[in-house]
Amino acid sequence: MTNPAYQAAVAAFTRLYRYQHLAAIAGWDQAAMMPPGGNAARGAAMAELQLLMHGLLTAPALQQALQAAAQESLSDAERASLREMKRVWQSANLLPARLVEAKSLAGSRCEHAWREQRKAGDWQGFLSNFREVVQLAREEAQLLAEASGKSRYDALLDKYEPGMSSTELERIFGDVKGWLPGLIRQVMDKQAGETLVAAQGPFAVAQQRALGVEIMGLLGFDFDAGRLDVSVHPFCGGVAEDVRITTRYRDDDFMQSMMGIVHETGHARYEQRLPRELAHLPVGQARSMGIHESQSLSFEMQLGRSPAFLSLIAPMVKKHLGEQPAFDAANLARMYSRVRPGFIRVDADELTYPAHVILRFEIERALIEGEIEAEDIPALWDEKMQAYLGVDTRGNYRDGCLQDIHWTDGSFGYFPSYTLGAMYAAQYFAAIRRSVPDLDARIAAGDLAPVMDWLDANIWSQASRWETGELVQRATGEALNPAHFRAHLEARYL
Amino acid sequence: MTNPAYQAAVAAFTRLYRYQHLAAIAGWDQAAMMPPGGNAARGAAMAELQLLMHGLLTAPALQQALQAAAQESLSDAERASLREMKRVWQSANLLPARLVEAKSLAGSRCEHAWREQRKAGDWQGFLSNFREVVQLAREEAQLLAEASGKSRYDALLDKYEPGMSSTELERIFGDVKGWLPGLIRQVMDKQAGETLVAAQGPFAVAQQRALGVEIMGLLGFDFDAGRLDVSVHPFCGGVAEDVRITTRYRDDDFMQSMMGIVHETGHARYEQRLPRELAHLPVGQARSMGIHESQSLSFEMQLGRSPAFLSLIAPMVKKHLGEQPAFDAANLARMYSRVRPGFIRVDADELTYPAHVILRFEIERALIEGEIEAEDIPALWDEKMQAYLGVDTRGNYRDGCLQDIHWTDGSFGYFPSYTLGAMYAAQYFAAIRRSVPDLDARIAAGDLAPVMDWLDANIWSQASRWETGELVQRATGEALNPAHFRAHLEARYL
Numbered sequence: 001m002t003n004p005a006y007q008a009a010v011a012a013f014t015r016l017y018r019y020q021h022l023a024a025i026a027g028w029d030q031a032a033m034m035p036p037g038g039n040a041a042r043g044a045a046m047a048e049l050q051l052l053m054h055g056l057l058t059a060p061a062l063q064q065a066l067q068a069a070a071q072e073s074l075s076d077a078e079r080a081s082l083r084e085m086k087r088v089w090q091s092a093n094l095l096p097a098r099l100v101e102a103k104s105l106a107g108s109r110c111e112h113a114w115r116e117q118r119k120a121g122d123w124q125g126f127l128s129n130f131r132e133v134v135q136l137a138r139e140e141a142q143l144l145a146e147a148s149g150k151s152r153y154d155a156l157l158d159k160y161e162p163g164m165s166s167t168e169l170e171r172i173f174g175d176v177k178g179w180l181p182g183l184i185r186q187v188m189d190k191q192a193g194e195t196l197v198a199a200q201g202p203f204a205v206a207q208q209r210a211l212g213v214e215i216m217g218l219l220g221f222d223f224d225a226g227r228l229d230v231s232v233h234p235f236c237g238g239v240a241e242d243v244r245i246t247t248r249y250r251d252d253d254f255m256q257s258m259m260g261i262v263h264e265t266g267h268a269r270y271e272q273r274l275p276r277e278l279a280h281l282p283v284g285q286a287r288s289m290g291i292h293e294s295q296s297l298s299f300e301m302q303l304g305r306s307p308a309f310l311s312l313i314a315p316m317v318k319k320h321l322g323e324q325p326a327f328d329a330a331n332l333a334r335m336y337s338r339v340r341p342g343f344i345r346v347d348a349d350e351l352t353y354p355a356h357v358i359l360r361f362e363i364e365r366a367l368i369e370g371e372i373e374a375e376d377i378p379a380l381w382d383e384k385m386q387a388y389l390g391v392d393t394r395g396n397y398r399d400g401c402l403q404d405i406h407w408t409d410g411s412f413g414y415f416p417s418y419t420l421g422a423m424y425a426a427q428y429f430a431a432i433r434r435s436v437p438d439l440d441a442r443i444a445a446g447d448l449a450p451v452m453d454w455l456d457a458n459i460w461s462q463a464s465r466w467e468t469g470e471l472v473q474r475a476t477g478e479a480l481n482p483a484h485f486r487a488h489l490e491a492r493y494l
Numbered sequence: 495m496t497n498p499a500y501q502a503a504v505a506a507f508t509r510l511y512r513y514q515h516l517a518a519i520a521g522w523d524q525a526a527m528m529p530p531g532g533n534a535a536r537g538a539a540m541a542e543l544q545l546l547m548h549g550l551l552t553a554p555a556l557q558q559a560l561q562a563a564a565q566e567s568l569s570d571a572e573r574a575s576l577r578e579m580k581r582v583w584q585s586a587n588l589l590p591a592r593l594v595e596a597k598s599l600a601g602s603r604c605e606h607a608w609r610e611q612r613k614a615g616d617w618q619g620f621l622s623n624f625r626e627v628v629q630l631a632r633e634e635a636q637l638l639a640e641a642s643g644k645s646r647y648d649a650l651l652d653k654y655e656p657g658m659s660s661t662e663l664e665r666i667f668g669d670v671k672g673w674l675p676g677l678i679r680q681v682m683d684k685q686a687g688e689t690l691v692a693a694q695g696p697f698a699v700a701q702q703r704a705l706g707v708e709i710m711g712l713l714g715f716d717f718d719a720g721r722l723d724v725s726v727h728p729f730c731g732g733v734a735e736d737v738r739i740t741t742r743y744r745d746d747d748f749m750q751s752m753m754g755i756v757h758e759t760g761h762a763r764y765e766q767r768l769p770r771e772l773a774h775l776p777v778g779q780a781r782s783m784g785i786h787e788s789q790s791l792s793f794e795m796q797l798g799r800s801p802a803f804l805s806l807i808a809p810m811v812k813k814h815l816g817e818q819p820a821f822d823a824a825n826l827a828r829m830y831s832r833v834r835p836g837f838i839r840v841d842a843d844e845l846t847y848p849a850h851v852i853l854r855f856e857i858e859r860a861l862i863e864g865e866i867e868a869e870d871i872p873a874l875w876d877e878k879m880q881a882y883l884g885v886d887t888r889g890n891y892r893d894g895c896l897q898d899i900h901w902t903d904g905s906f907g908y909f910p911s912y913t914l915g916a917m918y919a920a921q922y923f924a925a926i927r928r929s930v931p932d933l934d935a936r937i938a939a940g941d942l943a944p945v946m947d948w949l950d951a952n953i954w955s956q957a958s959r960w961e962t963g964e965l966v967q968r969a970t971g972e973a974l975n976p977a978h979f980r981a982h983l984e985a986r987y988l
């Protein structure tokens with residue numbers, strides 16, 4: 001064998017990939033299929049599998065193989081592969097088992113209690129568990145920071161968006177904060193004069209599903225290598241060879257499930273088009289949370305909510321849900337671009353969504369860096385909601401700082417990915433439009449190839465070959481540039 | 495710890511159970527959910543899991559634990575548990591890895607080719623792969639026989655029906671051969687004069703499913719701990735805490751799927767009612783293939799096809815599939831007890847089914863013991879089909895000796911379980927009737943408690959606490975006695 005150490009590492013990661021396959025399918029089943037009585041046995045089986053995967057990643061032989069591989073004569077592609085294997089290895093090896101276990105226990109406890117505390121708006125009750133979650137996340141951040149030389153928050157951010165820094169985020173989000181509140185006001189003034197025809201339900205679930213499936217087909221979802229099912233919290237799961245997306249249906253509203261399916265199909269196509277021959281190695285897997293979200297948001301925000309795309313699918317909506325005035329293309333476009341500042345991030349429209357993310361980024365960064373404490377969150381939350389969205393959340397913990405699951409189990413550093421994804425997506429589409437000036441006309445005519453071919457060539461097929469900055473630079477000719485996001489929003493909403 | 499070696503064995507089997515959970519759910523998914531594109535990745539993941547389970551069972555530490563546990567002071571229940579752990583351990587350790595791998599390869603190759611060869615009736619082509627399967631099965635039988643002191647065929651039989659012997663089977667099946675052909679002729683003469691109203695399709699799948707779900711509910715299936723789905727080959731899978739049964743629907747026939755659901759529900763209730771606190775140990779798992787089949791056949795044959803039960807569910811059939819003369823209770827009973835000797839085992843009625851099994855038992859026993867060779871099978875098949883069922887299969891390999899999947903991958907010793915199951919079921923119901931003389935009236939009135947309570951107390955809750963002979967003796971007061979089977983058939987069909 002030419003590079004025995006590299007090959008030994010590949011063999012270990014191949015095994016890991018197969019275990020991950022089982023975890024992904026069992027996880028999908030748990031969310032989409034499993035009856036409640038199966039929960040305890042499933043939990044035990046999944047924990048056993050996690051233990052197995054952790055054991056594989058922390059085995060001394062793998063560390064030796066990764067170290068020795070660095071001395072072998074590797075091709076550029078193999079060197080990139082080694083870089084990504086090392087990244088995964090580090091995330092499993094930098095933290096002592098004691099801390100991983102304590103985090104997991106505290107996170108489960110806090111998340112579990114949160115489900116009721118949120119409903120009751122019980123911030124004090126939440127705080128009693130949450131302080132420990134914060135404390136352990138700070139310990140984790142400290143250890144990761146010492147190993148990487150990054151700041152504590154940046155060390156956590158790196159888990160979801162490798163290569164991104166809070167300095168960079170502050171620059172980018174600072175720019176957004178400069179123009180977003182004004183833009184929101186302008187758009188709301190403009191929309192105040194618009195008439196919008198509401199859709200009349202009920203919408204039968206079977207019909208909504210048929211509509212979703214037809215749109216998935218239009219978007220190139222490969223049903224030979226994936227499925228659409230139902231779960232309480234929609235997600236894209238499964239494995240690259242067999243992608244499982246979910247949605248949820250309400251019979252009084254088709255909009256959320258329809259656009260949710262477009263969103264998840266974006267995630268799904270990324271997975272389905274990753275280079276199959278590298279599927280078992282980190283270098284062949286999705287680049288980051290932000291890049292993953294840039295695919296779903298390319299589909300949902302750039303393509304899905306565009307008047308061109310909505311005019312393309314309006315006949316499908318009518319075919320499956322019946323003719324009604326609300327389904328005319330122009331009205332659909334107005335429905336899907338309605339701007340309404342509100343309390344809840346997951347219900348937010350495209351324009352106000354970044355404000356929710358920036359607020360969370362600023363709070364979690366300060367929290368992890370030790371500039372604030374957990375008890376300071378509500379006041380900061382109120383202040384920022386007022387400043388960015390003009391919304392008063394005082395005393396409303398339920399729809400304020402208790403609304404998200406992310407912090408409950410200590411996933412600090414995740415939120416920025418959402419808006420980074422939206423910005424990357426805007427930057428991709430700016431690049432596509434440069435080479436395809438009549439893009440909207442082509443989309444409206446049903447020709448999605450300019451979009452799909454570009455994403456395929458520049459993102460999907462590239463997997464984790466390049467670090468994020470280089471991926472975006474190679475794809476669009478420049479580093480992340482929020483000006484494209486602003487230009488997109490102004491073009492669509494003004 | 496009181497019994498450290500026993501506890502160490504329990505810990506290993508607990509881990510095994512969790513891996514088996516993942517294998518069961520991934521296996522169910524593969525049959526019921528997975529799109530075809532997922533097959534290769536799933537196969538690799540399942541093989542990795544098999545390797546893991548085999549490694550766990552063949553680890554020297556487990557052997558030592560099992561040996562040392564025998565010297566510890568164990569309760570009777572623990573001793574039974576140790577006996578069952580040893581049984582599982584032996585099946586994984588008696589054969590050299592080389593033979594296991596060769597069997598698996600030859601079996602896959604033979605089974606894969608058989609799928610086309612069967613359609614083409616290509617016995618010669620089949621033979622070219624099958625000879626190796628037989629050769630390896632004989633090697634396996636030889637090794638198992640040397641270790642156990644049993645005959646070669648008995649050593650294979652023991653994998654599916656521990657404690658059963660070919661001497662015993664010859665006695666029992668010999669008895670059946672004495673009266674079955676005559677009984678079949680008598681019943682056919684009787685039925686020749688009966689009129690039977692055929693059901694008029696089509697039967698919408700959604701309605702068939704709703705009917706099946708209602709019957710499952712009537713039979714006590716716990717939907718909080720299981721599901722009903724669709725697969726090409728119906729089965730009962732999943733895990734005891736989350737049982738997944740499947741069926742298949744044809745829109746021109748409701749009979750197969752309806753009774754198939756009753757059958758699989760019998761398997762499912764056994765699993766769902768096994769003692770939950772022992773679910774992770776072999777002693778808490780199903781006793782044998784024959785006992786498992788005795789549950790599905792208690793449900794399908796003893797209960798499901800009885801006039802009393804069919805009168806109970808006739809209103810449900812009408813409710814879901816619409817009123818028609820065929821759905822009158824008496825007609826349903828005639829439809830579900832129609833006797834027609836035919837080529838195909840899986841399509842056989844209750845009365846002719848044992849003939850198909852006895853034929854296979856006689857051939858496979860002789861084959862494994864070396865009394866015949868693979869090329870002798872077709873002639874024997876024809877001769878026995880003629881003798882037992884009066885059916886001429888000459889030259890029809892497709893509907894003759896090529897019809898079953900079992901032999902293609904070397905599962906010799908499995909077939910007797912089907913008829914043993916039918917006999918156990920008849921013996922259980924004879925016992926139930928002794929204590930509940932008005933059983934049929936109670937069933938017809940919707941009171942299934944006498945059946946369910948008896949099965950629960952005598953079979954389900956007992957799991958593998960007793961070896962099969964003792965289980966049946968304790969439950970019914972006697973050893974396996976085929977007279978009950980004959981009496982049941984004569985009572986129902988004459």
Ligand SMILES: [Zn+2]
Pocket residue numbers: 263267293296
């Ligand atoms: Zn997403």
Ligand SMILES: [Zn+2]
Pocket residue numbers: 757761787790
């Ligand atoms: Zn069965």
